[in-house]
Amino acid sequence: MSLFTSNPKANEPSTTPAAAPPPDVPTGVARADSPLDERQGLTAERVRVLVRLIQCPVCSFPLREPVTLPCGRSLCKPCLPSTHLRTRISYPATADRLQGLQCPFPDCRAEHALGDCGLDVTLNDLVSAVRAEYEKGRNAALASKLVTHVSTKDEWEIAGIPSLKDADSRSRALPGGRLLATYLLADMGDLDYNAEVTYATPDTEDHADLDATVLAKVKEMTLAEVDCHVCYAVFYDAVTTPCGHTFCRVCLQRVLDHSSCCPVCRRRLTIQPMNNRAASPANELLRKITTAFCADLVELRGQAISKEGLKSDNHEFDLAIFVCTLSFPSMPTFLHVFEARYRLMIRQALEGDRTFGMAMYDDDSGFAELGTVLRIVNVEFFPDGRSLLETVGISRFRIIRHGMLDGYVVAKTERINDISIADEEQLEALEARGVVSGSGRAASPGAARFPTSTQEVEGLPTQTLMDFATDFVRRMRGQSVAWLTARILAIYGECPHDPALFPWWFANILPVRETEKYRLLGTTSVRERLKMCCGWILEWESSRW
Structure with a gap:
């Protein structure tokens, strides 16, 4: 159920038939069934949910420099685990991808590349704005001398087991009403992420008024930060890119259909949010935030996306x-x-x-x-x-x-579409038999040896495959072969050093059968295409096509 609604008429009877729910509604998006006045309904449970929204699950403090991991979870940047050198990775082998970390969340525990763990720009701006509003509320509470007694219940007490902590150490008198006092408790580091709260102070009108004022400003600041930079509507099924920018899933896919770059910072992206949802999960925290503050707007956005999809489906040919x-x-x-x-x-x-x-x-x-x-x-x-x-x-x-x-x-x-860079790295790690060093080159002479059979091709690091292919081009150019003339190079360019581009260039240059070249179009990974190119080279060296 939504904590708050931004539509004051959401509870009025509708005169039109209810629309069918949009496809692929993000998990946890609730329907807004009634408006909630900021002065009403602030139970201990709802206050706790609101404060937990901006707490780090690792350190329990309000988020500092929030980072959203490739698995969709968010935490403070200082709370990231220590990094390690990733092995069996030679492509793309950039400095930020050779460093990895193990996800600290128990239900994930995957290895994430450090380059995929950038600052979440939207969450950072949102948390900074919300912090400022809570600080203003704290100053107002100190001036009015309003105090609320807050007690915490740890996981033991919640489970019905007596806590080992002293009861006095779990009770504080803090400025403000329930909402403000609970936030301040978290800001002090005394509210564990999984703990619950109770209040000994009666919720007087003055306390409720202050909480209502703080909540209204927090909601205003939140709504100002949860708009997609592509559609300018509230986030729907928000996906955060490795560079830290967030968009609606469908909006990001539309951008990537025409460009491989982030629409904000122009960093090259390899994700395919619509085609591989498992590799591009939704931003879990932003989903919870939009559900809490504007579930009605999210629902309307989903209905609009659903209608757009129906219109698109009506176009039989595209x-x-x-x-x-x-x-x-x-x-x-x-x-x-x-x-x-x-x-x-x-x-x-x-x-x-x-x-x-x-x-x-x-x-x-x-x-x-x-x-x-x-x-x-x-x-x-x-x-x-x-x-x-x-x-x-x-x-x-x-x-x-x-x-x-x-x-x-x-x-x-x-x-x-190609698989993501993370999946590309995983594929290489599974297939490559030689351990790859941090430089991106094979660590042993045996691993660096160029292949002499298609069987050997299968187990080589991706970078070794690329080296083998470019070495062949260099040798053929030295022999002045007819298919590698200055005229051909003027049309297709010099030999690319990017493994993602090389197979397409090579297929245009090398005189192999069209049916062989055609197979490239159905591939989904750079490594797969490089292996095909190396197979062509081995065939060329043993005979002529």
Whole structure:
């Protein structure tokens, strides 16, 4: 049940049929069934819930520099466990990812990369604002000489077992009403996160008035901090990125459909919040806060998202398909458009978001199931209607169903995404047989040895796979092979040193069968693609394709 509602008419009878609950309602989001006056309903239980919202589960103090871990839990930055050097990790092997820590929460205990444990910007701003309001309330209470006697009940007493602590040490007289006094007890470090409270002082009108004033300001400050930077509405199923910025899950996914960067700080993100919820859990504390202070707004936001989803589902086809060649993400594709149907398709793309799908021709079905979304970078029109297009790949897709429009294929597609960096590291740790040092290189000569068979490829560190592939490119360039000329490099660029980009570049350069290259489109990890590239190299070195 919601502690507070921000809608004063939430309890009035509705004249319209109740909407169906939105899909994937975040766990714990309650329905706001009645408005709650800030002067009413502040029972010991509700006061305790409010104060616990800003307490660190580890140290029990109000949060200081809050950090939200990849598992969705939050704690103080000083309460983070000590770090250790992670082993069997060679990609991406940046300094902040080579340092890891074990999650302090008993129901998780996973290893988190230090780079994924940044300051939670929203929680930090929210807690700072709330602290300031409690401090103002404390000053007002001292001036009015209002005092409340607060007693704590530890986990033993809650379970019905006599506590070992002295009763006097668990009772304090503190300034203010119930809410303010309980917060001050936590601020002193005398209120354990799991403890409950009781009050010996009667809740007089003066006490209630002060609590109502403090609560109203706390609520105002909270509501000012829980808006998404994308939709500017209250957070719905909030997800906090490794860089510490928070967005609605659906809003973040929409951003990542067009860019791989955080919309606030532009740091590159590898999470896919809609496609892999387990790897991108909701921010647990923000969920509790929005449920406590504005569950009615969260419900309305969920209904709006549900309606948007229904509208989207009503669009049977979402992508125009150019059936021609094989294209890859981040790589250029040049097209000479002369057929009337595709001239129309390109004209419509230019009037829209400048994107369309590219799928390879298939003898059986007419076109391949997997393809790449291309964005038009440049276009040159000829007087006879033909055009030359310069495009770049931005994402991959799988065709779910298709139809025809104006002579060309249109399709309903689903995006193909890579697993997260954390999952990528876990995959390498499971597969790599050689222990990897902190430098990202194999720690032993045996592990660093380049493979001579596909079986050896499977167990090598990701960075060793990359080194093997780039060494092959260097050797082939030294031999002046026909497929690695200056003209080719002018089109596709120099050999990338980023393992995430290399396989796409290599597939464009190396003269292997199109069916082999096509397999890359269905992969979901950098390591998987590098292993395929290394397999091609071994085949090339033993024979010619």
